Amino acid sequence: MLKVNDLEVSYGAIKALKGITFEVKSGEIVTLIGANGAGKSTTLRTISGLLKAKRGQIFYKGDEITNREPNEIVAMGIVQIPEGRRTFPDLTVRENLELGAWTIKSRKVINDKLEGVYELFPRLKERRGQLAGTLSGGEQQMLAVGRALMAEANLVLLDEPSMGLAPVLVDEIFEVIERINKEGRTILLVEQNAEMALQIANYAYVLEVGNIVFEGEAKTVAQDPKIKAAYLGA
Amino acid sequence: MSGIFNFQQVINSIQLGSIYALIAIGYTLVYGIVKLVNFAHGDFYMLGAYVAYFTAMFEISRKDQPNVIIILLISMSTGALVAFLSNRIAYRPLRYKPRLSALITAIGVSLFLEYTSSAMPFIGPSFRPFPDVIQTKQFHIGGAVLTNYQIINVAIAVTLMVVLTYIIKYTRVGMAMRASSQDKDALKLMGVNLEKIIDFTFIIGGSLAGAAGLLAGITYPRINPYMGIIPGLKAFIAAVLGGIGNVTGAMLGAFIIGFAETFGYAINSVIGEGIAYAILIIVLIFLPQGLLGKKTGEKV
Ligand SMILES: Nc1ncnc2c1ncn2[C@@H]1O[C@H](COP(=O)(O)OP(=O)(O)O)[C@@H](O)[C@H]1O
Ligand SMILES: [Mg+2]
Numbered sequence: 001m002l003k004v005n006d007l008e009v010s011y012g013a014i015k016a017l018k019g020i021t022f023e024v025k026s027g028e029i030v031t032l033i034g035a036n037g038a039g040k041s042t043t044l045r046t047i048s049g050l051l052k053a054k055r056g057q058i059f060y061k062g063d064e065i066t067n068r069e070p071n072e073i074v075a076m077g078i079v080q081i082p083e084g085r086r087t088f089p090d091l092t093v094r095e096n097l098e099l100g101a102w103t104i105k106s107r108k109v110i111n112d113k114l115e116g117v118y119e120l121f122p123r124l125k126e127r128r129g130q131l132a133g134t135l136s137g138g139e140q141q142m143l144a145v146g147r148a149l150m151a152e153a154n155l156v157l158l159d160e161p162s163m164g165l166a167p168v169l170v171d172e173i174f175e176v177i178e179r180i181n182k183e184g185r186t187i188l189l190v191e192q193n194a195e196m197a198l199q200i201a202n203y204a205y206v207l208e209v210g211n212i213v214f215e216g217e218a219k220t221v222a223q224d225p226k227i228k229a230a231y232l233g234a
Numbered sequence: 235m236s237g238i239f240n241f242q243q244v245i246n247s248i249q250l251g252s253i254y255a256l257i258a259i260g261y262t263l264v265y266g267i268v269k270l271v272n273f274a275h276g277d278f279y280m281l282g283a284y285v286a287y288f289t290a291m292f293e294i295s296r297k298d299q300p301n302v303i304i305i306l307l308i309s310m311s312t313g314a315l316v317a318f319l320s321n322r323i324a325y326r327p328l329r330y331k332p333r334l335s336a337l338i339t340a341i342g343v344s345l346f347l348e349y350t351s352s353a354m355p356f357i358g359p360s361f362r363p364f365p366d367v368i369q370t371k372q373f374h375i376g377g378a379v380l381t382n383y384q385i386i387n388v389a390i391a392v393t394l395m396v397v398l399t400y401i402i403k404y405t406r407v408g409m410a411m412r413a414s415s416q417d418k419d420a421l422k423l424m425g426v427n428l429e430k431i432i433d434f435t436f437i438i439g440g441s442l443a444g445a446a447g448l449l450a451g452i453t454y455p456r457i458n459p460y461m462g463i464i465p466g467l468k469a470f471i472a473a474v475l476g477g478i479g480n481v482t483g484a485m486l487g488a489f490i491i492g493f494a495e496t497f498g499y500a501i502n503s504v505i506g507e508g509i510a511y512a513i514l515i516i517v518l519i520f521l522p523q524g525l526l527g528k529k530t531g532e533k534v
Pocket of ligand 1: 011014034036038039040041043
């Protein structure tokens, strides 16, 4: 579904990605794990078109999307839940969700999706008139997920959804991710929390300072002694 | 009613404030989304006044009764078009360049519009009397005189402000405008084409400035190519006073300036207006973010 080939991205003189190649198969949960500063967010931001690639290509469903504008990429069905939630603090919960459906024109479809999100997160329904900036961290993460579900997306990119959340909430968010996946969306999950990510993923890539240094079935990666030592605290 | 604080001054203040408000909204909208102080904004107002003038003269020359609504729409379209083109030609190429370059460019656009207008033989540098688009009627309320021009002025301004508030609060594009001043990358991730939202913002701001040009023409009936400088500056002050980026703040600031100026002048025609602005400086010292602006640095 998504193929990234020899992708290189820099910030000025700093090379953040040094030619990475990976693939996300339709229907799967693929995780990209790595320490802080490895280049995980850079990867997702480049797929979404927020950053320009210096070299390499990105293909989505066979079409090259390298360096297209973010709005075109969303319209093609790739949606991202960015690091740090990035909800609009001075907009209400409901307005945040409505913006998530920007590419959808039909009012009826939008309303149906809104109901779907409220069903998944009843808490958001309770707080629909409240400003997003007043929500707790966990609620904001739900809003960020809900907002992405408002789009007509087949591929969901998640950037560290567990960051800054209490363990109970992390479990909850990962359950939601699995559920979204079962409903038919393909997931590319970026995480520092390798343990959780490897539990729900089918396939995993390990990123270290701009290079993919390891890949394999998530179960295999979780068993690898080197990975265990470096990322699983064992 | 007598003395300085009479009803006449209130009428005049509201009328002046409503013109400042229409201009100030454009400053604040554009600043909110692209962080640019668009110094050419007062010139959109000036061009709105000229186009209103020409349209009115044309209608009068055909012995038609000038239609204020048609003139208004033409002025607004002119303001919108010039604002749109300024953005596309001058500001957009500098979008991700140092802030100062865009600011200097805005001053350049402003001077360009002023000098070019005054060089045009059909505009020229000198004052022109704005024609009567309707017959003046006066209403006496207590000791105050209210003209039908003032009523039209305030009615149009208030209607436009209500429509604008509706657009910003309740439409999708209005939502995107608000979101864009909060987090541009997140907005792009929603599939929003940010440049289209910026175009729309300039169009809205420009059209309101164009409308203000017509209103100034009919109520202070002398226009010239430099007429936008001072009202533009004052509207900018109003936007900052209200809290730049905040539309309600811009309107509030504009009316406060309208009142401060009118009453300052009535109290003392020599230094009254100066004192009004001194008060504004003091307000900003204590409320640097403006009356309704967000305190910076409170975000966690
Ligand atoms: N806006 C930026 N400007 C300069 N360097 C950046 C910027 N964003 C990230 N980097 C650098 O790029 C590298 C990868 O960052 P990032 O993709 O955010 O890592 P991760 O998401 O894995 O923590 C880091 O060395 C980081 O310092
Ligand atoms: Mg990151």
